[in-house]
Amino acid sequence: MSEKEMLNAYKARLETYLDALPMTGAPDKLREAMRYSLLNGGKRLRGCLLLAANDLGGGDAEAALPFAAALEMIHAYSLIHDDLPAMDNDTLRRGKPTNHVVYGEALAILAGDALLTHAVEVMASSGHPQAFAALGEIIRAAGVGGMLAGQTLDVMNEGAEPDIALVQEIHQGKTAALLTAPVTAGLILAGAEKALVEAGRSYGYHLGMAFQIVDDLLDLEGDPALMGKTLGKDVEEGKLTWPACVGVAQARRDAEAHINQGVEALAPFGEKAAFLRALALSTLHRVQ
Amino acid sequence: MSEKEMLNAYKARLETYLDALPMTGAPDKLREAMRYSLLNGGKRLRGCLLLAANDLGGGDAEAALPFAAALEMIHAYSLIHDDLPAMDNDTLRRGKPTNHVVYGEALAILAGDALLTHAVEVMASSGHPQAFAALGEIIRAAGVGGMLAGQTLDVMNEGAEPDIALVQEIHQGKTAALLTAPVTAGLILAGAEKALVEAGRSYGYHLGMAFQIVDDLLDLEGDPALMGKTLGKDVEEGKLTWPACVGVAQARRDAEAHINQGVEALAPFGEKAAFLRALALSTLHRVQ
Numbered sequence: 301m302s303e304k305e306m307l308n309a310y311k312a313r314l315e316t317y318l319d320a321l322p323m324t325g326a327p328d329k330l331r332e333a334m335r336y337s338l339l340n341g342g343k344r345l346r347g348c349l350l351l352a353a354n355d356l357g358g359g360d361a362e363a364a365l366p367f368a369a370a371l372e373m374i375h376a377y378s379l380i381h382d383d384l385p386a387m388d389n390d391t392l393r394r395g396k397p398t399n400h401v402v403y404g405e406a407l408a409i410l411a412g413d414a415l416l417t418h419a420v421e422v423m424a425s426s427g428h429p430q431a432f433a434a435l436g437e438i439i440r441a442a443g444v445g446g447m448l449a450g451q452t453l454d455v456m457n458e459g460a461e462p463d464i465a466l467v468q469e470i471h472q473g474k475t476a477a478l479l480t481a482p483v484t485a486g487l488i489l490a491g492a493e494k495a496l497v498e499a500g501r502s503y504g505y506h507l508g509m510a511f512q513i514v515d516d517l518l519d520l521e522g523d524p525a526l527m528g529k530t531l532g533k534d535v536e537e538g539k540l541t542w543p544a545c546v547g548v549a550q551a552r553r554d555a556e557a558h559i560n561q562g563v564e565a566l567a568p569f570g571e572k573a574a575f576l577r578a579l580a581l582s583t584l585h586r587v588q
Numbered sequence: 589m590s591e592k593e594m595l596n597a598y599k600a601r602l603e604t605y606l607d608a609l610p611m612t613g614a615p616d617k618l619r620e621a622m623r624y625s626l627l628n629g630g631k632r633l634r635g636c637l638l639l640a641a642n643d644l645g646g647g648d649a650e651a652a653l654p655f656a657a658a659l660e661m662i663h664a665y666s667l668i669h670d671d672l673p674a675m676d677n678d679t680l681r682r683g684k685p686t687n688h689v690v691y692g693e694a695l696a697i698l699a700g701d702a703l704l705t706h707a708v709e710v711m712a713s714s715g716h717p718q719a720f721a722a723l724g725e726i727i728r729a730a731g732v733g734g735m736l737a738g739q740t741l742d743v744m745n746e747g748a749e750p751d752i753a754l755v756q757e758i759h760q761g762k763t764a765a766l767l768t769a770p771v772t773a774g775l776i777l778a779g780a781e782k783a784l785v786e787a788g789r790s791y792g793y794h795l796g797m798a799f800q801i802v803d804d805l806l807d808l809e810g811d812p813a814l815m816g817k818t819l820g821k822d823v824e825e826g827k828l829t830w831p832a833c834v835g836v837a838q839a840r841r842d843a844e845a846h847i848n849q850g851v852e853a854l855a856p857f858g859e860k861a862a863f864l865r866a867l868a869l870s871t872l873h874r875v876q
Contacts, residue, residue, distance in 0.1 A: 319718020331739040334732075381701060386693030405674030409697065410736060413669060417731045424724040432720045436712040441846045444622075444851050445613020448698060452618040457692045518731065550848045 302343070303578035310348040315339070317365045323418060324390040332402040333411035337376045341395055345511075347372040350482035350489075352575050354499055357490025364489050366426040367434050367455075368455070369484050370419035374442050378426045378451070380408055387455060388537065434485040441481035447554050450474030459538035462545040474509025475515070483507075483576075494566035504564030505581050516541035519547065526552060543563060559584055591866035598636040603627075605653045606660060608787065611706060620701035621691045622706070625664045628682055633657040633799075637778075638770035640863050641788055645778025653713040655722050657708035659770050662730050665703035666739070668696055668767075675743060676825065690866050704730070722773040729769035738762030747826035750833040756830060763803070764796025771795075771864075788857045794850030795868050801843040802874050804829035847872055 301309070316337055323331050347368035354364040366482040370456060383390040383398040386406060389402050400408035423435040440446060450473020483504035487497045519534045520543060534541050543551040562580045589597070611619050635656035642652040655840055671678040673694060679689050689694035713725040728734060738761020745754060771792035775785045807822045808831060822829050829874040831839040850868045854861040 309648055323732050325731070325737055327740045327744070329744060330732060381697055384697065386697060407740070409669055409672065409674060410740050412734050413665075413700075414736045414740075416701065416704060417727060417736060419726045421724075421731045424720065424727055432712065435723075439705060439712055440707045443613070444611050444618060444702050446758055448618065448702045448705060449615055452615045452698050452702075454693070455698065456617060458617070521629075526723045581601075588716065588858065 303575055303582075306352075306575050307348055309580070311344045312366050313365065314344050314347045314351065314372070318321035321369065321418075321422070323433060326423075329403075329407065330410060330414055330476075333399060333407050333470075334376075334414055336402060337380050337399050338373060338415065340396060341374070342375070342394065344372060346375050346478060346482045347577075348505070349479065349484040349493065349579070352579070353483045354490045356569060356572055356576065357487045357492035357496065359490030363426070364486065366422045366428070367431075367438065367485055367489060368482070370435075370438060371478070371485075373419035373422070374438070374447075375478060377419070378442075378447060379410040380412040380415070382451065384408060388533070390533070392479055395438065426467045430489045430491065434488045437485045437488055438481045439480025441477040446473055446477035446481075448473070449566040450477065453537065455494045457540055460540060464541060464542075464545040467540045467542055467545055468498070471509055471512040471542065475512035476505050479502030479508035479511060485530070498566060499565050503562045503576060503580070506558040506565065507583065510555045510558035510562065510580070510583050511581050513542040513550055513551050513558070516543050517551055519554070520548065520588060556584060593865070594640075594863055595636055598639045601628075601649075601655065602635045602639065602656050602660065606657055608711070609657065609706075614702065617691075617695065618698060618702055621687060621700050622664075622702055624690060625668050625687050625699065626661060627702065628684060630660070630663070632660060632876070634663050634766060634770045637792070637864075637867070638774040641774025641869070642770045642778045643774075644781035644857060644860055644864065645775045645784065647774070647778030651716050652713070652774065654710045654716070655726065655773055655777060656770070657721075658672070658711045658726060659766070659773075660734075661703040661710070662706035663727070663766060664793075665700040666730075666735060666819055668700040668703070672696060673761065674863050676821070677707070678821070679688030684875045692724065714751060714778060714858065718777045718779065720774045725773045725776055726769045726793035728766040732762055734765035734769075737828055738765065742827065745828055750828060752830075753834040755828045755833055759797055759800040759830065763800035764793050767796035768797060784856060787853050791864060791868070794846040794853065795871065796848065798843045798846035798868070798871050801830040801839055801846070802871055805839055806830050806864045806874060807841070808836065844872060 323334060350368040350371055351361065351364055354362060379393065380399045382388050383393060384400055390398050394396065398410060403411065420439065421429055450470050451469045453466065454474055480501055483500040484497050487500045516534065519532065542554065544556065557582050563577050566577055611622060626663055638654055638659055639649065639654040643649060658804065667681065668687045670676050671681060672688055678686050682687065685700060711719055738758050741754065741758045742762055752874065768789055769786040772785050775788045830842065834842065834853065847868050853866050
């Protein structure tokens, strides 16, 4: 199977699982708002990374699905809250109106809260023998030392002078944390030894940094029709971005350097890491 | 020790623990916003209930603190988001300006998200042998079949005709779920047998229902100076309340009936449950 076919196979399994999530007890309108953002045609990068890392470590593919789903729920919650009028005030995401535009702010806030809470509930109810360790890994990445640190610094520094150390901190928290956790949690679920989990952590970090630098570049230079969202928002909102600090040419080189380091980190896995290697390289192709 | 002294002792231990929470990695402003709402002089009913249930089951008091703290963090997050302009639009809580009034809406949304996430992180990092089961119990109570169901139905039915079945569902989710979980989780942490955990569940449910009915009555008849919050908001916002459905006199009787059933549920614990019994009875004294 080619890497593209593997990615599609992971994605298809995950979509089926997400679509079938019962969300037991949720009032209909809350379930509808949660599903609107959860099932909106995202790339499923976080979930597929977890499934791939779990495969790489020789874990049970079926048993890893609740954790892949949890990562997608956490990602969806962060986007709903990020899009709110009080935050980035975005009205369009992946070509569709954002959650609060469709359901109103109150329900959008609750749908975000509910996706975060349900992510934890699904992991806690999974019955996986490594559930507790994987849950801890994922929730720390989403927490005050991870994604929420990045979000806070991002929101607080709109309009600030370009500062590469600060942008590094924002990108690490906002993006790299939640691209690292799928790799480490996937390996933990598979029972991989600590050295391999740490190799996965390095890979995930570099992939995440490259991914966000490329995202910054695409916001400057991308095609809105292809991206399905409003572009040029970073500049408009005075967001701190990597190219704003180092220029476009250097930003491309930095993204490439991160990808190279990410690929190097995969060395302990040998040939078995072909998929993760290809995934990292494909990140760069988005701006080439 | 009297029940009042015991409650104060639980509260003091919990306050010390909450005040010392490192919230490692949180940007200063996020930590400040989290602490503003977490350390604002609340009654700590949920946390104290967990410590008392853990004591009742003979559990290690020190080891239960992270779970008592987690309940208080979940409660604080729900209040921050509930007070937002898009939700109840409250500007005063316990005599102080609400979180978004002080820190702005964006940071208030993030502080709420962060308190919920950190609650899970603290439980997942506790090292308690029963951590996973207790975490599951607490997160289900906070989830789409618990607190978030109640919040959603509450927000969606503002201005609706009084409907006792709907109010029952709202109060059960919004209040009783997060007063039940401390009791069941505390007993689980102590390693209590299943029949006792279920007795605790019945106690918590009736305590929670009584507590919310009393809260509805106080919003109608309480003293704003004593309560430290804006009163009469329920009527103003067209909230569905118990007295609006059945009248004030019947609401008092219903609260009393719930307390009696809660006290009965404690029978399997015998004399050891004196504290939980007294706590339930004190709920009624608020409106007597």
